Amino acid sequence: MTSVLPKYCVPGQRLCASDDSHIPGAGAYERKGYIYSSVAGLVNPAVKEKAYVIGILTNKGQHTVPTPGDIVTAQITVITQRYVRCNIQCVRDTPLEKTLRGLIKKEDIRATNKDTIEIHKCFRPGDIVLARVLPIKELQSYQLSTAENELGVVIALSEAGENLVPISWTEMQCPKTYSKEPRKVAKVIPENA
Incomplete structure (x- = not known):
């Protein structure tokens, strides 16, 4: 399923559906059932507890982004x-x-x-x-x-x-x-x- 993810993204770009197997990570957020990018960079899916954590790696070293509740x-x-x-x-x-x-x-x-x-x-x-x-x-x-x-x-x-x-x-x-x-x-x- 993660093969349909784009390789690069820009802020606000929809990446994939948000469900039990895909959750947002650093540089991404969930809105209305979809995962979006909050920064420009390389899409970096990582496996964590039977789910893909969809994160974004940036070329400026800015890996920390605010998520709701922070x-x-x-x-x-x-x-x-x-x-x-x-x-x-x-x-x-x-x-x-x-x-x-x-x-x-x-x-x-x-x-x-x-x-x-x-x-x-x-x-x-x-x-x-x-x-x-x-x-x-x-x-x-x-x-x-x-x-x-x-x-x-x-x-x-x-x-x-x-x-x-x-x-x-x-x-x-x-x-x-x-x-x-x-x-x-x-x-x-x-x-x-």
């Missing part, structure tokens, strides 16, 4: 009234050689009070956030969510150029000027806790 580290680049654009820099614990585009929609910022969210009070350009990858719905960017307590802003700079310190789940404070700035703050859990 936690990513991203830097906010653009803020609008409906969404936030960001560059994904790290997937799980693996830094990326080339950043990927991410999108956080207004309704995916918080789990509660979605109607009252003001994006400019949650993020600012340059902020570093932790976010969860949602199932892929559009090909231009990965859709992300910060609607969990552990997700949101982890690193931000104040207007004075100092690292902000979280003081609540909605505010961070500059240690130099003591001014407070609104953010969707991540509740970071220490590794040794």
Whole structure:
């Protein structure tokens, strides 16, 4: 069955049907019963527990790609009234050689009070956030969510150029000027806790 797979692929290209014998691997995703490529490269089927894992090898060394459910580290680049654009820099614990585009929609910022969210009070350009990858719905960017307590802003700079310190789940404070700035703050859990 894997002989019908193309040798090379481009992002968004349908590769094969997704079933018990064919599952998506690194560089691929499943949508509506089919496996698609999320990167350009060489199609690399591998046998794992009686199934073919359809993965993509790239020529740029970028073998790690986000899959739905992964936690990513991203830097906010653009803020609008409906969404936030960001560059994904790290997937799980693996830094990326080339950043990927991410999108956080207004309704995916918080789990509660979605109607009252003001994006400019949650993020600012340059902020570093932790976010969860949602199932892929559009090909231009990965859709992300910060609607969990552990997700949101982890690193931000104040207007004075100092690292902000979280003081609540909605505010961070500059240690130099003591001014407070609104953010969707991540509740970071220490590794040794």
